[in-house]
Amino acid sequence: MTTKFISIEGIAKRYPASQGPGATTIFEDLWLSMPSGEFGCIIGHSGCGKTTVLNILAGLDEPSEGTVIVDGQAIAGTSLDRAVIFQSHALLPWLTVMGNIAYAVSSKWRKWDKTKVRAHAQTYIDKVGLTGSEHKRPSELSGGMKQRVGIARALSITPKIMLMDEPFSALDALTRGTLQDEVRRVTLETGQTTFMITHDVDEAMYLADKIFLMTNGPGAVLAEIVENPLPRDRSRIDLHKHPHYYALRNHIIDFLVTRSKTFTATTPHHDPRHVPVIRPAFTEAPTMPSLHSATR
């Protein structure tokens, strides 16, 4: 927590109320920071504003208040340094797999000639295991393959930050597992800073270094930052054998099931600038509520 590569500083998002004057506040005074190379997951109930936060980070949306600072500079609009993997994969259906990735590559390196662009795109197609499908259209691909193209497209522009909005939620468990492995491998390899939205607790536990817990909207707040106590060389298969596994899992699930609703009411002195950082760990009774006041 020494350097702040990404620093979200007091952002708010409001929409005009659907009837009458005033505005609906989705969230307010949200502070969040991440050092370079870290993998952060944000978890919260539907409608609390996760996508909004991610879109603001991407530069696709603007906060009503506050700023986002990346690498020492306030962001203004989108950037090739921040790649987005969309929930709906958002492939351009009139282009082939190669065409979709080459479009991104040639957008980043505008002076490259066609052969160079294609060669570069090909390495990323190979990396996500789509060799042989270069000339297929998105409509000819399965859901998992489409999402792989989306991942390859984001990786191909070698961004400093990867932003993922529930990238795997539409996939079957088996495909999801392999893609999680690939994402973890690639992000560890490249040292990219990654910010991901998920609804899947196990996914967050496997991938994330830090898990950001958001309360229910409207007026959502960042309630806690959970540090992942599992070792860095964890594997998806025997995650659950780790002694801290259940402590971590129960803590998150307990938050989602009960505390996310009541947090604002029961924690009047919550300071959004200094959100408690918690590191759930194995104790004699891992499911006991005493965990909530664990290590600061």
Next chain:
Amino acid sequence: MIKSLRFRAAVVSIAIFLAFIGVWHLATRQTASVGTMSPEYAKLMGLTATSGKSAMPGPLDVGAKLWEHLKRPFYDNGPNDKGLGIQLGYSIGRVGLGYLIAVIVAIPLGFLIGMSPLMNKALDPFIQVLKPISPLAWMPLALYTIKDSSLSAIFVIFICSVWPMLLNTAFGVAAVRKEWINVARTLEVGTFRRAFTVILPAAAPTILTGMRISIGIAWLVIVAAEMLVGGTGIGYFVWNEWNNLSITNVIIAILMIGVVGMLLDQILARFTRMVTFPE
């Protein structure tokens, strides 16, 4: 199964066609007795009536005449006697020119309207008023200002084909999926490149649908416009042959108008299929 369906449909089509020809033949073969016809009308219709033959040509007459036309479609014996090919050529040329100008105007303007909510709102009242005007209503104004009948016909084609293209382009552009625009935005693609690499291909099927509607309307309107302005063209030909009381030629012209209209539609349908993408 599909093949057999196609085959059966073709058989039914041919049967309907033959039945139609047969009924037509029988209906026109009958000798209409001169007595039942009013003498004035009989005089007006001349030989066809008095020789005891029906005034309405039968399929064999039309077929023979059609064969004659097809053998020499491009002859030119002065202003009132030109080959069918020449007349159709004039009409297609006018439609092509008016349509092309409409494409050049409607597609960029449609892009502007689709991409800018301000222009959309600002131009909407004009479009709402101008769109329902029958294209032929412009004719006197066009003749007065342009002072050239052929150019006036082209103007009328322009004005009737511009609206469907304009509205479809604006709609197609405005309805491009936000996620595709977001892809271009995250890749820092400039406005101009975005218009050509994302918006144009995404809106192309809608734009082409508008273009297909337009070519159909243009072909409908050209016949009426040429009847009004006269001189050349298939519309003028129909009117001229009516004045010559050559119903055979009128029927042939009607047939040709149908065939050319179908071909124009098929060409646009093919282009539409080329730009349509499965999702």
